[in-house]
Amino acid sequence: MKFRTKAIHIGNQRCRLTGAVVPPIHLASTYVQESPGVWGDYDYSRSGNPTRDNMETTLAALENGVDALAFSSGMAATHCVTMMLNAGDHIVAGTDIYGGTYRLLHKISNRAGITVTLADAGNPENLQAAIQPNTKLIWIESPGNPLLSITDISLCAEIAADAGILIGIDNTFATPVLTRPLDLGIDIVMHSATKYLGGHSDALGGALVVKDTELREQLYFIQNATGNCMSPLDSFLISRGMKTLDLRVKAQSESALAIAEFLEADPRVSRVLYPGLPSFEGHQLAKQQMHGGFGAMLSFELAGDFEKANRVTASTKLFQLAVSLGAVESLIEQPASMSHASYDRDDRLAHGIKDELIRLSVGLEDPTDLIADLDQALNG
Amino acid sequence: MGLDTDKPYGDSTLAVHGGEAHQKAQNSITDPVVMASTYTFSDTQAVIDYIEQKQARGEYGRYGNPNESVVEKKLAQLEGGQDAIVYASGMAAIVGVVMAKLSAGDEVVFFDECYHRSREFCAKHMSRFGVVTRQVEACNYEAMEAAINKNTKLLVSESPTNPHLSVVDMERFAAIGKRHNVETLIDATLATPYNCRPLEFGVDYVLHSATKYLAGHNDLLAGVIIGNTEKLEDIRYLRGILGSINSAHNCYLLQRGLKTFDVRMERHNHNGQSIAEFLEAHPRVEKVYYPGLASHRYHDIAKAQMRGFGSLITFELRDADWRATADVVDRCRIPKIGPSLGGVESLIEQPMVMSYYELPAEERASYGIRDNMVRMAVGIENTQDLIDDLKQALEGTAS
Numbered sequence: 154m155k156f157r158t159k160a161i162h163i164g165n166q167r168c169r170l171t172g173a174v175v176p177p178i179h180l181a182s183t184y185v186q187e188s189p190g191v192w193g194d195y196d197y198s199r200s201g202n203p204t205r206d207n208m209e210t211t212l213a214a215l216e217n218g219v220d221a222l223a224f225s226s227g228m229a230a231t232h233c234v235t236m237m238l239n240a241g242d243h244i245v246a247g248t249d250i251y252g253g254t255y256r257l258l259h260k261i262s263n264r265a266g267i268t269v270t271l272a273d274a275g276n277p278e279n280l281q282a283a284i285q286p287n288t289k290l291i292w293i294e295s296p297g298n299p300l301l302s303i304t305d306i307s308l309c310a311e312i313a314a315d316a317g318i319l320i321g322i323d324n325t326f327a328t329p330v331l332t333r334p335l336d337l338g339i340d341i342v343m344h345s346a347t348k349y350l351g352g353h354s355d356a357l358g359g360a361l362v363v364k365d366t367e368l369r370e371q372l373y374f375i376q377n378a379t380g381n382c383m384s385p386l387d388s389f390l391i392s393r394g395m396k397t398l399d400l401r402v403k404a405q406s407e408s409a410l411a412i413a414e415f416l417e418a419d420p421r422v423s424r425v426l427y428p429g430l431p432s433f434e435g436h437q438l439a440k441q442q443m444h445g446g447f448g449a450m451l452s453f454e455l456a457g458d459f460e461k462a463n464r465v466t467a468s469t470k471l472f473q474l475a476v477s478l479g480a481v482e483s484l485i486e487q488p489a490s491m492s493h494a495s496y497d498r499d500d501r502l503a504h505g506i507k508d509e510l511i512r513l514s515v516g517l518e519d520p521t522d523l524i525a526d527l528d529q530a531l532n533g
Numbered sequence: 534m535g536l537d538t539d540k541p542y543g544d545s546t547l548a549v550h551g552g553e554a555h556q557k558a559q560n561s562i563t564d565p566v567v568m569a570s571t572y573t574f575s576d577t578q579a580v581i582d583y584i585e586q587k588q589a590r591g592e593y594g595r596y597g598n599p600n601e602s603v604v605e606k607k608l609a610q611l612e613g614g615q616d617a618i619v620y621a622s623g624m625a626a627i628v629g630v631v632m633a634k635l636s637a638g639d640e641v642v643f644f645d646e647c648y649h650r651s652r653e654f655c656a657k658h659m660s661r662f663g664v665v666t667r668q669v670e671a672c673n674y675e676a677m678e679a680a681i682n683k684n685t686k687l688l689v690s691e692s693p694t695n696p697h698l699s700v701v702d703m704e705r706f707a708a709i710g711k712r713h714n715v716e717t718l719i720d721a722t723l724a725t726p727y728n729c730r731p732l733e734f735g736v737d738y739v740l741h742s743a744t745k746y747l748a749g750h751n752d753l754l755a756g757v758i759i760g761n762t763e764k765l766e767d768i769r770y771l772r773g774i775l776g777s778i779n780s781a782h783n784c785y786l787l788q789r790g791l792k793t794f795d796v797r798m799e800r801h802n803h804n805g806q807s808i809a810e811f812l813e814a815h816p817r818v819e820k821v822y823y824p825g826l827a828s829h830r831y832h833d834i835a836k837a838q839m840r841g842f843g844s845l846i847t848f849e850l851r852d853a854d855w856r857a858t859a860d861v862v863d864r865c866r867i868p869k870i871g872p873s874l875g876g877v878e879s880l881i882e883q884p885m886v887m888s889y890y891e892l893p894a895e896e897r898a899s900y901g902i903r904d905n906m907v908r909m910a911v912g913i914e915n916t917q918d919l920i921d922d923l924k925q926a927l928e929g930t931a932s
């Protein structure tokens with residue numbers, strides 16, 4: 154079965170009781186049992202809920218995993234992974250990662266005695282070099298955030314496998330439509346389901362997908378013990394969103410490419426970061442690793458200062474000024490003051506996130522309208 | 534900043550943003566779901582201001598709700614109409630219009646392929662209130678014109694029709710109404726504004742079962758009527774009395790469904806056309822009804838007035854009795870067996886069983902419902918997956 158068919162049918166089996174074509178939303182917190190000690194399929198909703206299960210089943214099918222676990226947010230999902238580690242363990246992570254992940258690793262995990270080294274994963278040798286005897290987890294993101302850097306996923310997976318280290322990837326930007334990291338040797342795929350999976354800016358959620366049942370049990374144990382599970386209503390909305398995931402991501406990627414080309418040709422813009430542009434450093438790799446598009450996120454730098462960037466982000470009409478991404482509405486933001494404000498400024502600058510960088514999340518609007526909007530805003 | 538009101542935005546832009554406030558409550562990017570049944574006033578003067586219409590605001594849920602009004606505005610924009618009224622279902626919308634527009638002694642004329650429950654409601658129930666219903670052969674414009682008399686107030690058709698996919702010539706239909714000073718209504722559920730906008734041809738009202746393509750996910754019921762604000766005024770007023778409103782939650786899901794309307798329809802059209810062509814070329818298929826096929830009776834007019842042809846396909850099997858036809862339906866693995874259409878998941882059914890099982894054979898035949906007929910509401914799944922599935926179902930080749 155192909156991707157779009159799976160997105161609609163796996164995890165959306167007709168309700169056996171009523172025949173309902175869309176499975177009912179199970180809001181129940183608990184489940185009535187036949188007799189003491191004899192458990193039915195479900196006992197308590199933190200441990201398992203049919204609506205959440207459906208969402209997990211669909212996502213696992215899309216990522217070619219054995220199972221998925223759905224969390225209350227993307228950060229809760231990443232946190233679950235880090236909770237597999239113990240005091241004294243070490244994590245190697247890419248430099249171009251979501252600001253919240255940076256914060257989790259540097260300001261929360263460190264409290265549990267876990268240390269972190271950031272390495273530019275654009276060249277996987279850097280990851281290799283950062284591995285220590287106590288390294289237990291490698292964490293990458295591709296395309297990166299906010300610089301869209303492309304990481305060679307297979308190569309990183311090989312490095313991790315050779316060293317016997319668990320490797321996880323934040324696949325939020327690429328989505329399983331464009332890249333399926335489990336097929337490339339990754340152990341854990343993480344999503345902020347808040348973004349493309351849900352796709353309508355109206356649900357928060359996170360997910361982990363794995364291809365190994367034992368790893369699934371370990372993660373599930375932590376999730377059940379700590380309780381960061383996705384709510385039934387959010388599970389329903391994200392399931393509903395995944396039905397159009399393929400159409401949305403492909404259409405939005407196409408628009409992003411058109412916008413990147415427009416910006417690149419515009420003298421008011423000094424640099425465009427988009428994996429679909431031949432001028433982009435990771436373009437060749439992106440072509441091999443991403444299928445059906447280059448994603449709908451792009452960043453650019455203005456020929457101008459911070460003030461100018463402020464004026465541009467304040468004068469778009471269709472692109473709304475907000476953090477987050479991946480939904481049908483186009484968004485614009487300034488990583489330095491918004492999505493990546495949780496980085497220390499020096500770290501930010503060291504990793505090439507300039508104050509005048511602007512990040513776009515390209516939505517599902519007509520690309521002609523979006524380009525016209527940017528065109529007028531660039532005069533701002 | 535917000536959309537420029539006079540800029541002709543593209544359809545997908547309107548699907549995402551149309552009708553919505555740019556800056557919403559609490560600066561939230563999506564509209565909050567307002568569950569309130571009633572709306573409170575700060576003081577007596579505020580009540581008086583409201584009554585004297587100095588202030589547009591909510592009063593009581595049956596008269597309007599913020600989620601309802603935002604989705605009504607979006608629907609009106611997508612259809613190119615001034616105003617829209619959302620109902621609890623497509624049927625509630627039909628009832629809402631005919632109850633508002635027709636009084637004892639008035640007459641309504643239907644093309645006889647129009648959704649059977651709409652015709653039934655008028656023929657069996659409006660008749661109790663003295664309204665006369667006439668039905669003429671679909672797309673027979675002479676017959677429709679001949680059925681008009683001085684009491685006629687409304688002409689109604691569906692286009693394309695279900696399950697025969699007959700396509701009405703909108704211009705001719707609207708012109709008959711204009712010539713006789715009679716209002717016209719098109720149930721455009723199967724066409725959707727992506728494929729055809731009857732208002733542009735001079736039709737007065739467009740009606741949709743928004744349950745179908747507009748909501749698109751088979752998870753809510755809704756209806757809508759779209760037209761000039763002035764013409765809709767009494768219809769809206771009556772809805773407030775009859776109470777056939779939709780829920781805030783459904784209005785929100787409808788709004789959410791509309792955001793992907795453009796990409797979904799593009800895919801529905803593509804799948805519909807591809808599968809219709811596959812079926813037509815298959816030796817086990819005797820006949821395919823799909824307006825996008827050159828062999829279709831109304832292909833020329835469909836081509837002239839539609840951008841694409843949707844994804845409802847009816848076909849008849851060669852040398853198959855009802856049981857052999859049912860076997861093909863039962864062998865399908867991807868489409869689920871069920872009525873309705875327009876959702877992301879494909880549905881399939883045998884009209885003879887699903888909708889006409891209890892009627893005598895002759896009566897079924899008189900409606901053009903044959904035993905070997907299958908109706909498929911094609912979803913947005915992978916095209917090849919659907920074709921492969923239909924192929925094995927038709928050929929009985931799977932183990």
Ligand SMILES: Cc1ncc(COP(=O)(O)O)c(C=O)c1O
Binds near residue numbers: 251253346
């Ligand atoms: C790439 C990426 N990963 C993780 C997250 C965190 O997800 P959430 O906000 O759902 O906790 C976000 C967004 O905030 C993100 O953009």
Ligand SMILES: Cc1ncc(COP(=O)(O)O)c(C=O)c1O
Binds near residue numbers: 744
């Ligand atoms: C063409 C058409 N019009 C009207 C209706 C009635 O709409 P609803 O089921 O939403 O009441 C339907 C479907 O049932 C339909 O297919």
